Amino acid sequence: MKRRHFLLGAIGAGGALVVGWGLLPPRGRLGTAELLPPSAGRIALNAWVRIGEDGSASLVMPRVEMGQGVHTAIPMLLAEELRLPLERIRLEQPPPHAIYGNVAMWLKYLPFPPGDGAAGEESGRRRAARWLMLKVGREVGLDITAASSSISDSWPVVRMAGAVARQLIVEQAARQWHVPAAQCVLASGMVSHPKGYSAGMGAFVARAAYNVPEAEVRPTPREDWQVIGRPLPRMDLPAKTNGTARFGIDVRPPGLRFAAVRMAPVLGDDLESLDEAETLARPGVEAVVRLPAERGSTGGFAVVASDSWSARRAADAARPRWRGGGARSASSEAVLARLRAAVDTDEGFAVQSRGDLEAAFSQAAAVVEARYEVPFLAHAAMEPPNATAWLRDGWLTVWAPTQAPGPALRAAIETSGLPSRKVDLERTFVGGGFGRGLEVDIVRHAVRAAMAVPGRPVQVLWSREQDLAHDYYRPAFAARFAAALDRDGRVSGWRLRTAGDSVVLNWLSRNWLDVDAPVPDTSSSEGLFDQAYEVPARRVEHVRVRSDIPVGNWRSVGHSHNAFFIECFIDELAERAGVDPLRYRLDLLRSAPRHRAVLELAAERAGWQDPAPPGRARGIAMHECYGTIVAMVAEVEADGSPVPRVHRVCCAVDCGAVVNPGIVAQQMEGGVIFGLSAALHGRIDVEAGEVAQRGYGEAGLLRFAEAPLVETHIVQSTRPPAGVGEPGVPPIAPAVANALFALTGRRARRLPLSIA
Amino acid sequence: MEIEINGSPVAVRADPAMPLLWVLRDIVGLTGTKFGCGTGACGACTVIVDGLAMRSCVVPVSSMAGRSVSTIELLASSRGDARTRRVLEALREAWIDEQVAQCGYCQPGMLMAALGLLLEDPAPDDEAISRRMTVLCRCGTYQRVHAAILAAARRLARAA
Numbered sequence: 001m002k003r004r005h006f007l008l009g010a011i012g013a014g015g016a017l018v019v020g021w022g023l024l025p026p027r028g029r030l031g032t033a034e035l036l037p038p039s040a041g042r043i044a045l046n047a048w049v050r051i052g053e054d055g056s057a058s059l060v061m062p063r064v065e066m067g068q069g070v071h072t073a074i075p076m077l078l079a080e081e082l083r084l085p086l087e088r089i090r091l092e093q094p095p096p097h098a099i100y101g102n103v104a105m106w107l108k109y110l111p112f113p114p115g116d117g118a119a120g121e122e123s124g125r126r127r128a129a130r131w132l133m134l135k136v137g138r139e140v141g142l143d144i145t146a147a148s149s150s151i152s153d154s155w156p157v158v159r160m161a162g163a164v165a166r167q168l169i170v171e172q173a174a175r176q177w178h179v180p181a182a183q184c185v186l187a188s189g190m191v192s193h194p195k196g197y198s199a200g201m202g203a204f205v206a207r208a209a210y211n212v213p214e215a216e217v218r219p220t221p222r223e224d225w226q227v228i229g230r231p232l233p234r235m236d237l238p239a240k241t242n243g244t245a246r247f248g249i250d251v252r253p254p255g256l257r258f259a260a261v262r263m264a265p266v267l268g269d270d271l272e273s274l275d276e277a278e279t280l281a282r283p284g285v286e287a288v289v290r291l292p293a294e295r296g297s298t299g300g301f302a303v304v305a306s307d308s309w310s311a312r313r314a315a316d317a318a319r320p321r322w323r324g325g326g327a328r329s330a331s332s333e334a335v336l337a338r339l340r341a342a343v344d345t346d347e348g349f350a351v352q353s354r355g356d357l358e359a360a361f362s363q364a365a366a367v368v369e370a371r372y373e374v375p376f377l378a379h380a381a382m383e384p385p386n387a388t389a390w391l392r393d394g395w396l397t398v399w400a401p402t403q404a405p406g407p408a409l410r411a412a413i414e415t416s417g418l419p420s421r422k423v424d425l426e427r428t429f430v431g432g433g434f435g436r437g438l439e440v441d442i443v444r445h446a447v448r449a450a451m452a453v454p455g456r457p458v459q460v461l462w463s464r465e466q467d468l469a470h471d472y473y474r475p476a477f478a479a480r481f482a483a484a485l486d487r488d489g490r491v492s493g494w495r496l497r498t499a500g501d502s503v504v505l506n507w508l509s510r511n512w513l514d515v516d517a518p519v520p521d522t523s524s525s526e527g528l529f530d531q532a533y534e535v536p537a538r539r540v541e542h543v544r545v546r547s548d549i550p551v552g553n554w555r556s557v558g559h560s561h562n563a564f565f566i567e568c569f570i571d572e573l574a575e576r577a578g579v580d581p582l583r584y585r586l587d588l589l590r591s592a593p594r595h596r597a598v599l600e601l602a603a604e605r606a607g608w609q610d611p612a613p614p615g616r617a618r619g620i621a622m623h624e625c626y627g628t629i630v631a632m633v634a635e636v637e638a639d640g641s642p643v644p645r646v647h648r649v650c651c652a653v654d655c656g657a658v659v660n661p662g663i664v665a666q667q668m669e670g671g672v673i674f675g676l677s678a679a680l681h682g683r684i685d686v687e688a689g690e691v692a693q694r695g696y697g698e699a700g701l702l703r704f705a706e707a708p709l710v711e712t713h714i715v716q717s718t719r720p721p722a723g724v725g726e727p728g729v730p731p732i733a734p735a736v737a738n739a740l741f742a743l744t745g746r747r748a749r750r751l752p753l754s755i756a
Numbered sequence: 757m758e759i760e761i762n763g764s765p766v767a768v769r770a771d772p773a774m775p776l777l778w779v780l781r782d783i784v785g786l787t788g789t790k791f792g793c794g795t796g797a798c799g800a801c802t803v804i805v806d807g808l809a810m811r812s813c814v815v816p817v818s819s820m821a822g823r824s825v826s827t828i829e830l831l832a833s834s835r836g837d838a839r840t841r842r843v844l845e846a847l848r849e850a851w852i853d854e855q856v857a858q859c860g861y862c863q864p865g866m867l868m869a870a871l872g873l874l875l876e877d878p879a880p881d882d883e884a885i886s887r888r889m890t891v892l893c894r895c896g897t898y899q900r901v902h903a904a905i906l907a908a909a910r911r912l913a914r915a916a
Binding site: 066067068069233234236237238239240241242243244245246247249250252258283307308309310312380381382383384429430431432433434461463464662666669670671672673674695696697701702703704705707709710 | 770771773774775778781782783785786787788789790791792793794795797798800827828829831832848851852855856857858859860861862863864867886887889890891892893894895896897898899900901902
């Protein structure tokens with residue numbers, strides 16, 4: 001009992017403990033049952049697991065489901081420990097409490113890790129990084145689903161929570177039956193003993209809740225897994241195939257009003273004036289609401305009406321005057337020009353510095369240099385930004401298809417001015433997250449609309465055009481790489497230099513944390529300093545080039561461009577060395593057997609050693625992203641159109657222990673399609689502060705007829721699981737670019753690709 | 757005006773220019789059909805009208821008077837055209853067997869488009885599927901949609 005109270009008290013002590021948290025053993029994050037509000041018929045055994053007297057179970061689920069399958073994979077961990085069919089586990093929304101924060105995301109995906117810089121630089125950076133970690137944990141909060149971290153984060157906690165629950169129930173049964181607990185078996189929700197005793201686990205949970213386990217508790221070992229590793233059907237699919245799945249846009253509190261939004265065409269501009277009376281006079285309109293430009297959003301207005309069509313029509317017919325400020329002179333072309341210039345300077349930070357680069361270059365038998373660049377990209381999730389808010393008698397409820405419930409709740413509290421205990425955030429399915437769901441401007445819009453019609457719920461829904469024009473884009477990036485090759489063609493050193501805006505610093509400043517110190521955002525360089533390639537001397541540098549074009553997290557973030565840069569570059573090195581690209585990489589991975597295994601599996605299943613079908617060529621790429629290693633071989637044809645035709649993609653993946661291989665395959669397929677859209681079509685151009693791409697046709701999404709057949713081969717592993725939501729994205733662009741070279745003899749140095 | 761929706765007559769009072777999508781979602785209360793773009797570009801709003809797949813976001817409700825509309829909610833209805841429901845049920849079973857959906861937002865539209873395809877062509881080949889299925893999916897479920905359509909077509913052919 002003492003230990004449990006200590007942990008509960010410690011968790012409440014504020015940000016300092018967030019650091020300690022990551023170091024606590026899994027039991028330290030179990031919390032206590034008191035954290036959960038009472039629930040009829042279900043008794044909590046800790047802050048995560050409830051058992052019903054009817055033998056059902058519920059699991060607190062802080063992570064959101066946006067298609068990546070976590071609402072199946074995470075409950076599978078509990079199903080394993082409780083020996084319960086997956087269908088008997090219900091998911092529960094978490095109460096707002098720091099214990100449900102995503103610690104793995106925060107610990108593993110540190111945007112400010114102390115790198116291998118010079119000593120003085122490092123200690124200063126370490127201090128800044130530590131300060132920032134504490135501040136983020138304390139102020140921004142970690143109730144976020146991102147960074148392919150949900151399984152990693154849940155793995156120790158949910159398994160332990162389930163194991164403790166199992167142990168408590170079994171021990172209680174043993175106590176009542178006067179038998180040794182070790183002889184009792186829990187299976188399919190029933191506890192039994194060889195003497196013939198048997199009862200549903202629900203019979204014991206009420207008494208069990210008062211106890212602590214007597215014996216040491218361990219989650220089920222790998223050799224006994226019955227659930228983990230099986231391709232169980234996803235729990236959310238039945239509802240997603242009959243129209244009953246509830247997305248943000250489907251929320252329907254009684255008396256719901258509908259609001260359309262129009263924001264200034266120029267990014268960051270604001271509303272100067274609007275004839276509200278004229279708009280109010282339109283059919284069905286009930287309110288007109290100003291939406292100020294705030295925290296990185298663009299200002300505008302919302303029209304609240306009795307139905308979406310009336311709201312839309314009135315918003316379109318309105319004649320607003322825009323202030324004429326914002327990013328009026330922002331131009332993506334100008335940004336790219338600045339990026340190209342920036343990589344030629346010596347400005348910025350060295351994220352990684354090892355070995356004697358000067359010696360490597362001065363002794364080089366050959367030097368290879370290349371420049372690359374990629375454009376801004378939009379998210380364009382199928383469900384456009386929306387949120388619903390209801391202000392009643394000083395209480396506010398918000399429903400949002402958000403990836404960031406913590407920041408969303410905070411935005412609702414701040415915008416409404418209400419005390420936090422009077423604000424509630426309800427999660428829904430997310431119709432495509434991809435990082436766009438981490439932005440909470442839409443929540444502010446919904447709360448403002450609700451404040452304009454108190455007592456009535458309002459759903460604010462952006463149009464597709466507004467979504468494309470007011471995104472937080474994947475930043476444009478430029479790269480300049482140089483490698484020194486020795487006489488044998490091996491890389492003895494490389495200098496990888498990139499330029500682009502900072503996603504993390506931009507996101508933090510939109511979410512209450514303005515970072516003035518020149519702390520490097522190492523996510524800008526992720527994928528360049530963290531790969532397993534053996535290069536004795538290396539320098540990875542980045543210069544932040546700020547612009548007024550808002551940037552945000554886009555599925556795989558820094559990896560989304562850096563994998564293209566580095567995997568195309570390695571192919572160029574292989575070509576220069578006169579070595580097959582697969583063999584060249586295997587040599588670079590000579591000290592990395594795990595990575596070699598993934599690469600070899602992809603190559604073998606793709607038939608790399610055999611000639612490609614006539615008219616087609618293959619390209620290969622390998623990338624480690626957020627702890628998961630993925631290799632891809634793309635088979636490409638030039639069929640007369642300006643864009644290469646990708647027929648087949650063979651993926652191999654090592655994501656550590658696999659929870660659900662069916663979901664892993666889905667995520668590889670999805671990552672390929674997402675990355676291929678960007679590789680073949682994606683671009684966002686900004687001219688005079690306005691985004692040029694308008695309708696969905698210009699968003700660059702890959703079409704059905706263009707989709708390759710993706711095969712997924714999983715490498716078995718005993719390591720703890722890493723995620724798969726994002727790692728399928730980075731390798732496809734370079735794999736296709738490398739195939740294009742094999743096909744045409746020309747190197748692609750920029751995206752989107754074309755056969756010019 | 758009166759529209760038959762999933763086999764039942766529904767009296768609708770709306771601006772004649774209001775697209776069928778918003779009538780379904782906001783007035784009739786059937787939220788299975790989704791809004792993705794409002795311009796007919798993405799197909800998330802696909803429904804079946806008198807046996808043909810249509811993008812409801814660009815169909816004014818005035819043109820629906822007296823016609824028969826099927827939405828994804830046909831699955832929950834005991835009325836409506838029996839053949840249409842049988843094909844949709846076969847598609848849904850195949851969708852679950854193949855584990856098609858990820859985020860699921862486009863899936864009602866995808867299913868309706870597949871329904872339209874099979875109602876017109878019960879034995880489509882690969883090329884016909886690729887050509888006729890133009891609903892956008894950001895999650896990349898295309899290859900599983902393709903496999904599910906073939907599986908549903910085979911199942912229906914065997915049952916026939």
